[in-house]
Amino acid sequence: MKETGISLERSETGVAVVVLEGDHDLSTAAALRSRLESLIAEGVPVVVDLTPTTFIDSAILDALLGALRRARGQGLGFAALIGEQAAEPAVRRIFELTQLVPLFPVLSSRSEALAAVLAEPEGR
Amino acid sequence: MSGDPSGAGPSLRLRLPARAENVAVVRQALNGVAEGLALEAFTLTDIKIAVSEACTNVVLHAYPDREGPLLVDAWADGAEELVVVVRDQGSGFTPAARTESAGLGLGLALIASLSKEVQIGSEPGDGTEVKMRFRLDPDREDLELSPL
Secondary structure (H helix, E strand, O other): OOOOEEEEEEOOOOOEEEEEEEEOOHHHHHHHHHHHHHHHHHOOOEEEEOOOEEEOOHHHHHHHHHHHHHHHHOOOOEEEEOOOOOOOOHHHHHHHHOOOOOOOOEEOOHHHHHHHHHHOOOOO | OOOOOOOOOOEEEEEEEOOHHHHHHHHHHHHHHHHHHOOOHHHHHHHHHHHHHHHHHHHHHOOOOOOOEEEEEEEEEOOOEEEEEEEEOOOOOOHHHHHHOOHHHHHHHHHHHHOOEEEEEEEOOOEEEEEEEEEOOOOHHHHHOOOO
């Protein structure tokens, strides 16, 4: 089983990319929530990279949705990245079931995701 | 209501402390059951999502003021269905549990959407039992048409 972790990368354009490796569920939701909250408080656009994620549950979705709302409220870009060829179908499946794909946006390449969050209107 | 897993095929009986980090242990155990039943990946994925949500509800709601067990039984019922029962020995469904967490609604909706059938039983003071039946060989098209 892939090791579980939350890591942070910064793009050259100042986007924070939060990478979720392995399984994520209630046990990691609080850590994810607080990581996303502090990035949004910093005023940074965020991409959540789910390409190495092997599982997410409704608690993680809840954390992502909460962060999306906060980011939108501050005019910050926020997007999720799920690879085209997800080795694990669970992530795409739960997004499909909860019909979150139109809400998010969900992109399938990192360059698309970075472009999407930078294109959103920033600041007020 | 639980039923007796006396049929042939892999079966599972787990008793774990109801803690968030143990839900992943249940998912890992389901991987083993799936191998024994030669399940398709998409079938296993749906079962893992539903069972994970049921276990998470136990972790969140069964024992508000103490520790307690998370109990999971799984067995093949004939060649066509897998039954998974997630139980706790907590206080049972109370109105307080519902108002406390919006997440509870989404979890139950996922379970209902992903299982062929789900039965939920709760006796005040005697815990809650969520019994889910999954088709072992569902039509892929059926799955794609079943969003919440």
